[in-house]
Amino acid sequence: MQGEIFRPFLILKCSLKAMLTRRHIRVKVMQSVYAFNQSNNDSLQVEQKFLQKSMEEMYDLFLLNLSLLVEIKNRAATFIEKSQQKYLATAEDKNPNLKFVQNELIQKIEQTEQFNTLLEDRKLNHWKRDDEYVGILWTALKESELYTEYLKTRTSTFKEDKDFVIAMFKEIVAPNEKLYEYLEDKKLTWLDDLPIVNTSLVKLLKKVKETDEQIKIPKLFKNLDDKEFAKDLFNKTVLHQEKYEEDIEGKTPNWDKDRIAEIDAVLLKMAICEFLKFSSIPVKVTINEYLEIAKEYSTPKSSIFINGILDKLSKEYQESKKLNKIGRGLM
Numbered sequence: 001m002q003g004e005i006f007r008p009f010l011i012l013k014c015s016l017k018a019m020l021t022r023r024h025i026r027v028k029v030m031q032s033v034y035a036f037n038q039s040n041n042d043s044l045q046v047e048q049k050f051l052q053k054s055m056e057e058m059y060d061l062f063l064l065n066l067s068l069l070v071e072i073k074n075r076a077a078t079f080i081e082k083s084q085q086k087y088l089a090t091a092e093d094k095n096p097n098l099k100f101v102q103n104e105l106i107q108k109i110e111q112t113e114q115f116n117t118l119l120e121d122r123k124l125n126h127w128k129r130d131d132e133y134v135g136i137l138w139t140a141l142k143e144s145e146l147y148t149e150y151l152k153t154r155t156s157t158f159k160e161d162k163d164f165v166i167a168m169f170k171e172i173v174a175p176n177e178k179l180y181e182y183l184e185d186k187k188l189t190w191l192d193d194l195p196i197v198n199t200s201l202v203k204l205l206k207k208v209k210e211t212d213e214q215i216k217i218p219k220l221f222k223n224l225d226d227k228e229f230a231k232d233l234f235n236k237t238v239l240h241q242e243k244y245e246e247d248i249e250g251k252t253p254n255w256d257k258d259r260i261a262e263i264d265a266v267l268l269k270m271a272i273c274e275f276l277k278f279s280s281i282p283v284k285v286t287i288n289e290y291l292e293i294a295k296e297y298s299t300p301k302s303s304i305f306i307n308g309i310l311d312k313l314s315k316e317y318q319e320s321k322k323l324n325k326i327g328r329g330l331m
Contacts, residue, residue, distance in 0.1 A: 017218055017219065017222060018219050018220065019058070019197075019218050019220055020055065020058075020221055021222075023289055025055075025229060025230045025233070026270065026289060026293060027192075028051060028054060028055055028058075029230055029234045029237070029270065030266055030267060030293065030297070031189075031192065032050065032051040032054070032234055033234060033238060033269070034262065034263065035047065035050070036238060037262070037266070044238060044239070048231060051234055054189045054193075055220065055230065057189060058196070058197060058220075060124055061187070061193055061194075063115070063118055063119060063124055063217075064126055065197060065201055066115070066204075066217075067124065067127060068173055069106055069168070070110045071127045071131075072138050072141060072173075073101055073103065073106045073110075074134075075134050075138040076100050076141075076142075079142075080096045084096065097154055099151055099153070099154055099156060100147070100164075103161045103164070104158050105161050105162045108212060108214065108215050109215055111213075112214040112215045114216070114217050126186070130182065133179055136176070137173055137176060137179065140176060141172050146167055146168065146171055158210035159210075162205065166202060166206065169202065169205070200218065204217075204218060229278075233270065236273050236277045237266075237269050237270050241269055244268070244269040245269070247313060248265070248269070248309060251312045251313060252309065261302060263294075263297055263298045264294065264299070264305065264306060267290050267293060267302075268290075268309060268310070271290045271310050275314060275323060276323070276324075279326045281325075283314050283323070287310050287311070287314070290310070291303045
């Protein structure tokens, strides 16, 4: 399982304005529908609240990982300060290379008021309380070839500073096993969120320009419609599962219901829900989205299996006039 999580940039489609795309939302709903079906809890409201909470906590993880860059820089500054105060300080201790602690990209993050307000409002002070993990990451960075190469000069361009920070996150921070264990202990759902969160974070860093006085932190949702989409997709999938299962069984004569992978069954029911209950989403978009999700989260043959069933069902729904799509090109 850990090997899978450590593909930290698995899902590459993400928006600069919002961290969660519709595909990310579908993945979170898939996880919640699956959890609901596996649990003995019949309360739709409880699982719905968990879905909303898990998405908010994903945003917390994004902010925490971004703040780690600042905290590692601060730990480096403390290290330099203590080295200068040593009784037998070396020439390097007395005249240290300040290139990392003066990194322009990290300074922009640190000086972004929106970012600091979000950390404060959401009470994200993890790295103050559990600062040993900042120390672990600083030690790993300090001993790395990446850091040694970066400090071979005492000055750098903004691009060089940015490239270093992105490489530091990808090579030192994201794959760190101790950090992984810490995140697993804090929130179990964070493990599934890491690929989305880390991809979004790297994309944000790549977009920062030297002329930007402050960084524009993306929102969790693009708009209120996306937030409502998550809730509606979950509710309408769960409430109509039995009917969707009947439609699926009719298209799988060589498959018992018990032989269909549980994740595949959830994805099929969600796709059918979009066919029938979401008039503004084109059929082709729905099919493509669930095929891509199946490739990442289910078995190797799942996407072929799901594509065949959805293709049959969409044609049948269209012929029976069950599809109620609004607008051109939505069929």
